Amino acid sequence: MITQRLTAQDTQAAAAILKRGGLLGIPTETVYGLGASGLDPEAVAHIFAAKGRPQDNPLILHVPSADWLERYCEDIPAAAYALAEKFWPGPLTMILRRKPIVPDAVTAGLDTVGMRCPNHPVTRAIIAAAGVPVAAPSGNTSGRPSPTSAADMLEDMDGKIDGIVDGGPCTVGVESTIIDLTLTPPRLLRPGGVTLEQLQDALGEVAVDQAVTRLMGKDEHPRAPGMKYRHYAPKAPVTVVKGPADRTAAYIRDHLGPKSGVICFDEFAGDFPGHLVETMGPAGDKEEQARRVFDALRYFDSTDAAEIWSQCPDDGGIGLAVSNRLNKAAGFHIVDLNETT
């Protein structure tokens, strides 16, 4: 199929693709999504096919405002409205109990559904015009880094989707924070643009799912099924080195092989002569690192790097999301210099 290139002005054409059961690339503030009508099981099945996504990995529903929650969810706790008030539209997905109207194809048969109101005016207008919630995973082929521009998404999806709306580069750059509000205390399933500290401020105690910080075994079932898959992985194996930036740079320099590539903070770009280097922003600017981390990982797939070494921010603020994505890309292959003296 030919993938139609749409602009921010083409709201009606984009909504028409959703209404007729087609696949549409949509911009959001986090990453580009691969959208289809969330009430149309056949359209949703096409999402899984286009991505090569495992069937047991549920999709989240995108809505234009919190008013739509009652249409698809029941037993909605007060915390959901409090979080929506504070963080919607924005990079937060809430897991809530679903109503029967939500197809099994979306939830992979779970009795819960992920709900998100993205902070992108174009996409909110398209969803409102289509009049249906939009089921949308990240717009990458399963296993690859998530796309943060229309061009990145076309790399994976050109010819496999009906259209894509170019809404510019993503301003957050990592996928939404996921919080499960059906558990007590609420549990963080995936770190993202809304930070753990912000959630704790709003809710009090918040648990952190084990899948955020460690590799899950084959027989383990994380609460967010998607967290068990190797993710974001470039073709070359990745090693993440944690600790103070000057020490991690020195450690990486000492361990480079002839075909090693490096992902580093801007200040260290000149420290690895003769090697492929991708920077991900200043050491002190975690927001910029979040915007650039997926691009940095993607870059090495067009090179002959045999292995990749990466610096990594600490876990404070959005640093938890950046380090989670790097750790997952590395299959949790981590050297922690904080643990040595």
Ligand code: TXA
């Ligand atoms: O920022 C985002 O969330 C992007 C943009 C497009 O909105 N979407 C996104 O979707 O990252 P996806 O499918 O790539 O990741 C959704 C994650 C998966 O790990 C999935 O397992 C989990 O959410 N998930 C979805 N529904 C769930 C549910 N009912 N319970 C637990 N986890 C769920």
Ligand code: MG
């Ligand atoms: Mg994804």
